[in-house]
């Protein structure tokens with residue numbers, strides 16, 4: 001490629017380990033990096049405004065072509081902490097669920113769990129801006145990312161979507177992966193893969209440069225988020241995508 005590869009990443013704390021190694025890495029000479037919330041970068045990859053993005057895996061069916069270009073992802077093998085259904089009442093009393101406009105994968109995962117695992121009869125409501133103050137009474141809300149870590153201090157009932165997916169399927173879950181919408185030169189993808197892995201092997205250094213009071217980031221980066229895109233995670237991802245073909 002003559003021009004620089006356009007790369008978009010998620011602007012949440014969970015992505016810091018995946019971006020840590022890009023600083024001063026030679027791959028930066030070959031690419032330019034932008035950041036936004038997941039639903040936005042998903043649209044950018046679909047529209048061809050970027051070449052690679054850490055996109056919600058739920059949008060894979062919307063891409064004409066897709067290549068998973070790295071061995072790291074935003075995944076979980078148990079509770080993820082930052083993708084939860086928040087409520088003032090227990091699950092079986094919930095009547096309405098506000099969906100997070102910043103998300104694509106978690107909205108689809110919530111619908112799978114509601115229908116196939118929890119078997120609830122609820123109304124889903126799309127959102128476009130702040131909605132967390134509507135999480136009251138029998139109105140619950142799906143919240144993802146840093147805002148979800150903050151919401152943990154507010155809502156008495158917290159249903160972790162990754163934890164429930166693991167209970168449901170006995171497989172880990174992948175929220176987002178580094179995906180390109182076209183084939184890219186191996187010289188680029190090799191360097192890219194190396195750079196994005198560096199922070200995942202240096203979590204204490206990543207934590208040290210991101211002071212955060214609301215949730216312990218060492219725990220978040222080692223016990224909640226699971227970065228390696230393992231064969232079991234790929235299996236979990238395929239199972240999840242199978243549900244999307246069926247019904248959404």
Ligand SMILES: C=C(O[C@@H]1C=C(C(=O)O)C=C[C@H]1O)C(=O)O
Nearest residue numbers: 038056082103104105106145175
């Ligand atoms: C674990 C998370 O995974 C995220 C959830 C996504 C989604 O729901 O579409 C997309 C990217 C990830 O950043 C989180 O943001 O809390």
